[in-house]
Amino acid sequence: MSNKEAFRELSKEVKTYPFPQQPEPRNTERQPLPLEQRHAAYTDMLEHLTLLGRHRDNLLGRGFSPERIQENQYRSMPETDRSRRLLAALLRASGHDLLGLPDFRTYYGEWTVSGPNGFLIPVRNKDGLIQGLKIRLDDADSPNRKYRWFSSRGLPDGTRSYSWIHVTGNTASKRAFITEGPLKGDAASFLANDALFVCVGGVNAIHGLKDTLADLKVREVVEAMDMDQMTNENVRRAVLEMRREVQTIPGVKYFKYTWNPAYKGVDDYLLSRRVAEM
Numbered sequence: 001m002s003n004k005e006a007f008r009e010l011s012k013e014v015k016t017y018p019f020p021q022q023p024e025p026r027n028t029e030r031q032p033l034p035l036e037q038r039h040a041a042y043t044d045m046l047e048h049l050t051l052l053g054r055h056r057d058n059l060l061g062r063g064f065s066p067e068r069i070q071e072n073q074y075r076s077m078p079e080t081d082r083s084r085r086l087l088a089a090l091l092r093a094s095g096h097d098l099l100g101l102p103d104f105r106t107y108y109g110e111w112t113v114s115g116p117n118g119f120l121i122p123v124r125n126k127d128g129l130i131q132g133l134k135i136r137l138d139d140a141d142s143p144n145r146k147y148r149w150f151s152s153r154g155l156p157d158g159t160r161s162y163s164w165i166h167v168t169g170n171t172a173s174k175r176a177f178i179t180e181g182p183l184k185g186d187a188a189s190f191l192a193n194d195a196l197f198v199c200v201g202g203v204n205a206i207h208g209l210k211d212t213l214a215d216l217k218v219r220e221v222v223e224a225m226d227m228d229q230m231t232n233e234n235v236r237r238a239v240l241e242m243r244r245e246v247q248t249i250p251g252v253k254y255f256k257y258t259w260n261p262a263y264k265g266v267d268d269y270l271l272s273r274r275v276a277e278m
Contacts, residue, residue, distance in 0.1 A: 049075035102175035163201030191270035
């Protein structure tokens with residue numbers, strides 16, 4: 001009797017248990033490309049895009065000049081599937097790797113860019129390099145969710161984003177203002193004659209803030225977070241945590257900037273002063 005026949009005979013008499021399969025390796029989340037590659041790809045991408053009239057009007061309404069809008073490289077998201085696929089193809093043709101570039105993904109094997117319609121806000125480090133992008137949504141589910149990171153996390157060949165710290169204004173300044181949101185910081189910096197603003201992605205997204213302030217070698221830090229901290233307990237706790245973190249930086253003096261709470265953000269307040277001076 002052959003071994004196979006013997007196995008079949010034995011199988012009739014006793015219950016057999018197959019060896020368990022080896023567990024499949026866990027998929028590790030794809031990390032973004034190095035900063036220099038992200039900056040190069042996003043810079044080329046923005047050169048291919050334009051700014052729609054409704055988005056330009058939104059930015060002008062925040063107090064930006066046309067020149068500063070162009071300088072900051074705000075651009076509108078492409079709004080058709082065809083234009084999004086074309087954008088990805090152009091970047092690939094220019095030699096950019098899209099595997100590891102947040103918000104790019106494949107769809108049935110073809111590279112494209114994902115995300116809602118709106119306009120793009122470059123998020124830069126202290127040297128002006130684009131770390132990532134935020135989208136100011138045209139249609140938000142709620143007033144508190146008008147912005148989202150340029151990310152393709154969880155999508156085929158997609159890449160996550162991080163809540164990078166945005167630096168805008170005069171980086172030689174020894175005084176830095178802290179606020180929430182890159183667009184708010186850009187506007188406030190412009191309205192305050194290029195004051196240095198360091199912007200967190202959200203009140204709880206302070207990772208990297210301390211290192212950024214230390215790298216800038218500032219001597220004074222001025223807290224300029226939204227005034228809703230006066231009425232929102234969760235926001236107030238997050239701001240206090242941020243304050244404690246920053247106050248551990250040696251040799252830095254910490255101040256708090258307050259204004260009329262009728263204006264939620266520091267950009268709103270500075271714009272009201274600009275309008276009053278006209």
